[in-house]
Amino acid sequence: MVGEADQTPSPTRDSSTIVEATGINNGLVHSPITPFDTSGDIDFDLYGKVLGFHAAHQPGAIAILMDAGERFSLRDEERKTLVQYAVDGIGRKTPVIVDVTHVGSGISASFAAHAQEVGARGVLLSTPYFQRPPKHMMLEHFRQIASATDLAVLLHSSPRTHKGEVRITQDMVATLMEDCPNIVGFIDGEMYWPTFTWLRRYTLQEDPNFLMFPDAEYLTTSMPIGANGSISPLSSIAPKLISDLYRTCREQDYFGARENQYRVSQLSQLIRKGASLPANMKAAMALLGRPVGCPRQPNLPLPQAAVDDLRAGLTSLNIIGHEPEGWDL
Amino acid sequence: MTLHTNNEYKMPVGIMQAPVTPMTEDFDVDYEILEKVVDFHTRTPRNTGVLALYNKAEPHALTIEERKRIAEVTNNTVSGRLPVIIHVGHPSTDVAVELAVHAQKVGAFGICCITPYYWSLTQEEILAHFERLLDAVDIAVMAYNNPRRIESGGLSTDLLLELIDRYPNFVGMKDASHAMDSFTEYCRVLQSARPDFAVMTGIEYLAGSVPVGGTGSFSACGAIAPTLTYDLWDAIQASKWDKAFELQHKASYIHQQFMDQYPSSLKIGMELMGRPVGPCRSPLPTGNDETRARVARVLEDCGVLENETHGW
Numbered sequence: 001m002v003g004e005a006d007q008t009p010s011p012t013r014d015s016s017t018i019v020e021a022t023g024i025n026n027g028l029v030h031s032p033i034t035p036f037d038t039s040g041d042i043d044f045d046l047y048g049k050v051l052g053f054h055a056a057h058q059p060g061a062i063a064i065l066m067d068a069g070e071r072f073s074l075r076d077e078e079r080k081t082l083v084q085y086a087v088d089g090i091g092r093k094t095p096v097i098v099d100v101t102h103v104g105s106g107i108s109a110s111f112a113a114h115a116q117e118v119g120a121r122g123v124l125l126s127t128p129y130f131q132r133p134p135k136h137m138m139l140e141h142f143r144q145i146a147s148a149t150d151l152a153v154l155l156h157s158s159p160r161t162h163k164g165e166v167r168i169t170q171d172m173v174a175t176l177m178e179d180c181p182n183i184v185g186f187i188d189g190e191m192y193w194p195t196f197t198w199l200r201r202y203t204l205q206e207d208p209n210f211l212m213f214p215d216a217e218y219l220t221t222s223m224p225i226g227a228n229g230s231i232s233p234l235s236s237i238a239p240k241l242i243s244d245l246y247r248t249c250r251e252q253d254y255f256g257a258r259e260n261q262y263r264v265s266q267l268s269q270l271i272r273k274g275a276s277l278p279a280n281m282k283a284a285m286a287l288l289g290r291p292v293g294c295p296r297q298p299n300l301p302l303p304q305a306a307v308d309d310l311r312a313g314l315t316s317l318n319i320i321g322h323e324p325e326g327w328d329l
Numbered sequence: 330m331t332l333h334t335n336n337e338y339k340m341p342v343g344i345m346q347a348p349v350t351p352m353t354e355d356f357d358v359d360y361e362i363l364e365k366v367v368d369f370h371t372r373t374p375r376n377t378g379v380l381a382l383y384n385k386a387e388p389h390a391l392t393i394e395e396r397k398r399i400a401e402v403t404n405n406t407v408s409g410r411l412p413v414i415i416h417v418g419h420p421s422t423d424v425a426v427e428l429a430v431h432a433q434k435v436g437a438f439g440i441c442c443i444t445p446y447y448w449s450l451t452q453e454e455i456l457a458h459f460e461r462l463l464d465a466v467d468i469a470v471m472a473y474n475n476p477r478r479i480e481s482g483g484l485s486t487d488l489l490l491e492l493i494d495r496y497p498n499f500v501g502m503k504d505a506s507h508a509m510d511s512f513t514e515y516c517r518v519l520q521s522a523r524p525d526f527a528v529m530t531g532i533e534y535l536a537g538s539v540p541v542g543g544t545g546s547f548s549a550c551g552a553i554a555p556t557l558t559y560d561l562w563d564a565i566q567a568s569k570w571d572k573a574f575e576l577q578h579k580a581s582y583i584h585q586q587f588m589d590q591y592p593s594s595l596k597i598g599m600e601l602m603g604r605p606v607g608p609c610r611s612p613l614p615t616g617n618d619e620t621r622a623r624v625a626r627v628l629e630d631c632g633v634l635e636n637e638t639h640g641w
Contacts (some may be wrong), residue, residue, distance in 0.1 A: 023336055035503075101593045190508075191508055191509040191510055192507055192508055192509075192540070192583065193507040193508075193509065193530075193534035193537055194507055194534065194584065195576065196509075196587070197534070197578060197581040198581060198585045200578070200581070201578045201581065201582055214509065216510065218509040218510055218513065220513075220540045220541050221509035221512070221513060221537040221540070221541055222537060222539070224507060224536040224537050224540065224570055224573060224574060224577070225537050225574065225577055225578070226574060226578075251568045252568070253568075253570070254345075254540035254570065255537065255540055255568065257540065258540060258542065260543055261513060262513070262517045262539075262541070265510065265517060266517070267512055268510065269514065275497050
């Protein structure tokens with residue numbers, strides 16, 4: 001993949017078996033919300049509809065309990081119950097990847113072990129929030145969790161959301177790839193071309209099967225430099241637009257993808273404006289005929305004026321009127 | 330309303346070269362070698378312009394008088410063969426304006442100005458800074474956005490739209506945020522207001538930026554590997570994406586290796602390519618034997634020693 005004059009070293013490892021076991025068969029990984037009823041309890045019937053809606057769009061995988069899924073507003077047992085429910089519901093047809101991030105290494109490791117036990121196909125692991133551990137303890141954190149499971153582990157670096165700019169650097173990835181054979185992917189929340197490109201080059205040299213995704217749908221800007229696809233929270237709202245964008249990029253028609261990338265970029269700004277990601281997403285889903293309740297506190301639902309603005313934004317972006325409304329496709 | 334740029338202000342599309350500042354062993358500016366550097370870049374096939382006094386030229390370690398003389402020597406050496414843009418960034422608006430007026434006086438095509446560093450400014454204060462510059466000159470003006478190095482953070486699209494609306498010679502921005510999401514928004518919003526508004530990456534991160542509207546970049550690698558740099562541009566323009574992937578990764582790797590002690594590693598690289606340009610001024614370090622050995626390995630690994638031009 002790198003230049004012919006470039007004296008590329010031979011790969012040092014082969015993760016093909018572990019990556020294949022994830023069942024991820026394309027690079028669009030949907031990340032759904034978690035619905036709550038009027039009492040604030042998880043609405044499992046509705047969760048079934050949410051998962052079914054995503055699965056029907058044939059994503060490469062579904063990554064549950066990411067930011068959109070409000071993992072940090074759930075109790076430990078609720079997280080495990082949701083994982084079991086998702087795997088039982090859609091796991092046979094659609095790979096379920098579980099975000100097992102927790103500030104405590106031991107708790108996170110127990111989530112990883114549980115994910116394997118109930119039949120998930122991989123785990124996803126972000127930096128421990130709130131804490132700012134030194135590098136050697138960050139590495140220890142990731143090692144502990146990766147060693148608690150045989151599943152594929154995808155690291156997620158998100159210094160923009162984890163304040164204090166705690167990030168997973170290239171040298172940390174290199175160490176972890178050497179120490180943990182089941183660490184087979186990296187999700188980039190920084191979306192900074194230099195570090196993304198440097199890491200992509202390094203990981204491909206070491207392991208041609210290593211996966212890399214941005215954590216939002218900036219596909220036209222990342223797939224030309226080697227991203228496999230992206231994490232996609234917006235597929236809850238605009239699955240057709242996101243699928244079209246992904247397909248065009250996969251065909252390497254990057255100039256042709258520009259207009260759709262602009263629409264996705266606008267939608268991404270709209271959905272992160274003012275309130276939290278889950279609050280905006282849930283309001284947007286309600287506007288599209290898929291009511292999923294309110295976010296859990298501390299996130300509050302959108303006030304009516306913000307809902308009106310959101311409706312106007314979704315209308316001007318041709319989301320309302322062109323994307324699926326209701327639960328049926 | 331959609332605006333269009335007058336041809337006299339329009340920024341060229343493609344990759345522009347940015348010369349380093351050569352120094353003698355006594356750390357004086359070596360103007361004789363500067364002429365050689367500028368001439369080398371000007372003669373580089375497919376180069377679309379010369380940006381003087383960009384960060385890699387160590388402008389922040391130069392006196393105001395030195396900066397003016399470098400601007401003049403650069404413009405005289407290029408001698409109309411390519412557009413010359415002078416970077417006039419400074420923490421003082423007064424000084425930036427003085428440098429901008431001087432750039433116009435010596436015949437530069439345009440100026441580029443970074444957000445005033447050190448200060449933590451509001452968007453209103455940054456707007457006022459650029460208004461002073463734009464009121465002071467009648468040549469092309471570019472804003473230089475580098476939120477990772479600037480206390481004030483990034484330039485807002487609202488601020489840039491206001492400048493586009495009010496000044497016909499505000500024609501572009503150099504975006505060193507290198508962030509996929511904000512770069513996409515800059516292109517979408519600013520080019521919707523003025524379709525030929527130039528949005529360029531700070532250095533050659535082109536494979537991901539051109540598809541969303543990027544109009545080119547300034548060059549970090551061009552002093553070492555100009556052929557690689559322009560082959561990357563051509564591959565993207567021709568939608569040869571496998572080739573673009575390969576070249577982007579190689580250019581990015583070279584850039585990564587030069588980030589350590591930038592631009593001293595780059596100056597060592599130029600020496601290894603037969604274009605010695607001397608040391609860096611303090612507080613930047615000058616590359617040592619260890620740097621030289623590392624850079625030599627990089628150039629060999631990437632085929633630069635074999636495939637690129639040696640000497641002037």
